[in-house]
Amino acid sequence: MRHQIVVEPCGSASGVMMKVDDLLIVDDHPLMCEALTITLRVAFGLRQAQCERNLAAAIQRLKCGKLPDAILLDLNLPDAKGSEGMVTLARVAAGVPIAVISANEDPAMISAVMAAGAQGYISKSLSREAMCAALRRVWSGEKVTPEGYDPDDAPQHLALPDMEEIAHRFASLTHQQSRILRQICLGKANKEISYALNISEATVKTHIAALMDKIGARRRTQVVLLAKAIKLYDCD
Amino acid sequence: MRHQIVVEPCGSASGVMMKVDDLLIVDDHPLMCEALTITLRVAFGLRQAQCERNLAAAIQRLKCGKLPDAILLDLNLPDAKGSEGMVTLARVAAGVPIAVISANEDPAMISAVMAAGAQGYISKSLSREAMCAALRRVWSGEKVTPEGYDPDDAPQHLALPDMEEIAHRFASLTHQQSRILRQICLGKANKEISYALNISEATVKTHIAALMDKIGARRRTQVVLLAKAIKLYDCD
DNA sequence: CCGTAAATCAACCCAAAGTAGGAGATACCT
DNA sequence: AGGTATCTCCTACTTTGGGTTGATTTACGG
Numbered sequence: 153m154r155h156q157i158v159v160e161p162c163g164s165a166s167g168v169m170m171k172v173d174d175l176l177i178v179d180d181h182p183l184m185c186e187a188l189t190i191t192l193r194v195a196f197g198l199r200q201a202q203c204e205r206n207l208a209a210a211i212q213r214l215k216c217g218k219l220p221d222a223i224l225l226d227l228n229l230p231d232a233k234g235s236e237g238m239v240t241l242a243r244v245a246a247g248v249p250i251a252v253i254s255a256n257e258d259p260a261m262i263s264a265v266m267a268a269g270a271q272g273y274i275s276k277s278l279s280r281e282a283m284c285a286a287l288r289r290v291w292s293g294e295k296v297t298p299e300g301y302d303p304d305d306a307p308q309h310l311a312l313p314d315m316e317e318i319a320h321r322f323a324s325l326t327h328q329q330s331r332i333l334r335q336i337c338l339g340k341a342n343k344e345i346s347y348a349l350n351i352s353e354a355t356v357k358t359h360i361a362a363l364m365d366k367i368g369a370r371r372r373t374q375v376v377l378l379a380k381a382i383k384l385y386d387c388d
Numbered sequence: 389m390r391h392q393i394v395v396e397p398c399g400s401a402s403g404v405m406m407k408v409d410d411l412l413i414v415d416d417h418p419l420m421c422e423a424l425t426i427t428l429r430v431a432f433g434l435r436q437a438q439c440e441r442n443l444a445a446a447i448q449r450l451k452c453g454k455l456p457d458a459i460l461l462d463l464n465l466p467d468a469k470g471s472e473g474m475v476t477l478a479r480v481a482a483g484v485p486i487a488v489i490s491a492n493e494d495p496a497m498i499s500a501v502m503a504a505g506a507q508g509y510i511s512k513s514l515s516r517e518a519m520c521a522a523l524r525r526v527w528s529g530e531k532v533t534p535e536g537y538d539p540d541d542a543p544q545h546l547a548l549p550d551m552e553e554i555a556h557r558f559a560s561l562t563h564q565q566s567r568i569l570r571q572i573c574l575g576k577a578n579k580e581i582s583y584a585l586n587i588s589e590a591t592v593k594t595h596i597a598a599l600m601d602k603i604g605a606r607r608r609t610q611v612v613l614l615a616k617a618i619k620l621y622d623c624d
Numbered sequence: 625c626c627g628t629a630a631a632t633c634a635a636c637c638c639a640a641a642g643t644a645g646g647a648g649a650t651a652c653c654t
Numbered sequence: 655a656g657g658t659a660t661c662t663c664c665t666a667c668t669t670t671g672g673g674t675t676g677a678t679t680t681a682c683g684g
Contacts, residue, residue: 258494326660339610342641354663361642371670372641374575376612562630577670590633597673607640608671 169292170249172221175201178210178237179226179253188224195284207231207240214244222291227254227265234385235264235319240330242269243323251290262301264383267315268323272296310381318382321367329363332356336372337379405528406485408457411437414446414473415462415489424460431520443467443476450480458527463490463501470621471500471555476566478505479559487526498537500619503551504559508532546617554618557603565599568592572608573615 175198179185185203192198202220204210206229214220223245229237241250249271254261262273272290274283275298289296303312310318325333328349335345342360346353360372369375379385411434415421421439428434438456440446442465450456459481465473477486485507490497498509508526510519511534525532539548546554561569564585571581578596582589596608605611615621 328661336609337613339605339607339613341607351661352663354665355661357642358662361644364642369575370642371575371577373572373608373612376609377573377575380616564631579670587631588633590635591631593672594632596671600672606672 169288170221172196172198172291174199174220175222175224176210176213176220177201177203177224178205178207178229178241179203179224180205180228180230181226184226191280191284192287196287205230207237211240211244214241219245219248221248223248223250225250225252225270227252227256227261232385234383235261235268236330236384238265238268238270239319239323239382239384242319249290251287251296257298257300259301259303261383262297263303263312264315264319266295266297266303267312267382268319269316273298273301315382318367318378322379322382322384324366325363329359329366332359333363333375333379334385336360337376337385339376405524406457408432408434408527410435410456411458411460412446412449412456413437413439413460414441414443414465414477415439415460416441416465416467417462420462427516427520428523432523441466443473447476447480450477455481455484457484459484459486461486461488461506463488463492463497468621470619471497471504472566472620474501474504474506475555475559475618475620478555485526485529487523487532493534493536495537495539497619498533499539499548500551500555502531502533502539503548503618504555505552509534509537551618554603554614558615558618558620560602561599565595565602568595569599569611569615570621572596573612573621575612 172192175192177185177188179188182205185201189201189203192201202213204213208231223241225237225241227233227235227237231237232240238250238252250269251272251274252265252270253274253276254265255276257275265273272286272295274286274290274296278286286296322333331349332345335348340348342353342356346356349356364370364372364375367375367378369378411428413421413424415424418441421437425437425439428437438449440449444467446461459477461473461477463469463471463473467473468476474486474488486505487508487510488501488506489510489512490501491512493511501509508522508531510522510526510532514522522532558569567585568581571584576584578589578592582592585592600606600608600611603611603614605614
């Protein structure tokens with residue numbers, strides 16, 4: 153699957169590409185990390201890439217050190233299998249361009265990830281050359297999506313601006329609120345959540361009230377529906 | 389997208405094909421209905437096809453007259469945009485082979501529809517010849533799915549047998565229970581549902597208790613999650 | 625005509641969910 | 655030191671959800 157340019161203020165391959173010295177790669181597959189590191193070192197002359205195998209570790213690094221110049225994020229982490237990783241990283245690493253690498257070419261997933269603020273969506277099936285070309289466009293400030301992707305013809309019940317709005321709301325959740333959200337989306341009751349997270353039910357209620365207020369839901373069924381709408385979890 | 393044979397007790401094109409005299413086509417696109425009717429009349433010598441433009445009308449016809457020999461169902465009806473149509477028709481027209489025609493090639497959707505009991509899943513992008521060939525296989529008793537589809541590699545969190553089980557439970561819902569289910573999956577409260585359907589809240593509760601018992605859910609969030617798991621509504 | 629299935633509604637109870645307000649602890653930033 | 659944010663927990667209250675039982679009506683089919 154080749155890539156097309158969706159938003160493009162400047163020329164495709166000749167734009168002013170930012171210098172990427174410090175790159176963070178988030179991927180649970182060691183081989184993939186190595187391959188990316190070597191390929192990008194050759195193609196872009198970057199010194200060294202930091203690798204993390206899951207979301208939690210990536211967040212840890214981002215919070216402790218200074219932010220990298222760019223991030224490559226695999227969608228299918230053991231930690232976060234939907235747009236959750238993107239939503240979370242976009243909050244923690246605000247301003248840093250994030251390119252998502254995924255085997256999933258579902259238009260709805262692409263929409264969800266782009267709405268969450270990704271700078272590019274890159275198919276894992278791309279050749280090394282095509283992937284480099286796509287990344288060059290990403291780091292030139294363009295929004296890059298797979299060639300076949302058209303946000304308009306995709307069978308979605310939600311417009312892209314709406315998804316962005318919702319993604320932003322979810323991005324405003326605190327860590328604990330996110331953990332509780334995940335439990336809600338597993339169909340658990342407050343009592344079960346309190347047991348799972350080792351906190352009191354009162355605390356669970358406090359967090360739920362806060363997160364429902366943030367994302368604009370009045371019933372927990374609506375919470376589930378909103379999370380599903382931006383494909384926060386899972387991959388299908 | 390060509391088609392492959394998934395379950396096949398007999399030869400591919402030479403099997404004992406059932407004689408289809410009385411066909412029901414459910415599709416909201418008039419042109420599509422006509423094209424199908426003409427094509428199938430020529431290819432299979434069927435007399436006349438009955439057409440309905442939505443789920444409700446199709447059910448009406450199925451309940452009032454005798455069952456047709458076969459059904460062609462478009463997934464994207466104004467009435468039912470996910471596997472709902474398939475789940476419902478499978479109940480009303482038990483025993484009648486149903487072939488689903490859809491533009492959606494999402495593996496998860498194909499799985500959901502096949503799990504609901506479809507005899508075949510036929511891509512709308514097929515040529516006339518390929519479509520006829522696929523239908524011939526369907527009416528020979530084979531389960532036909534698009535060529536690229538592999539239930540094992542599809543990114544699903546639910547095994548096919550589980551989806552079948554869940555689909556069967558949803559198929560056991562009565563009409564009113566289905567209507568209420570739909571409202572629940574819109575995130576509405578019981579009071580809102582009672583207003584929307586012009587019945588008392590007590591009746592809503594009665595139906596919800598019955599439907600939750602049928603599908604095996606204890607909380608309404610779980611109802612939503614189960615409906616999403618088999619892609620009962622929407623298309624993404 | 626009788627049995628069954630479905631839809632309707634009521635009354636009741638208890639549990640769960642959600643609301644409101646307060647309050648202590650920690651941590652981080654300015 | 656003061657401000658902000660987060661997590662924690664509490665009490666008290668209202669609303670909603672879910673379970674149970676039972677009654678009535680309509681409709682379909684043997």
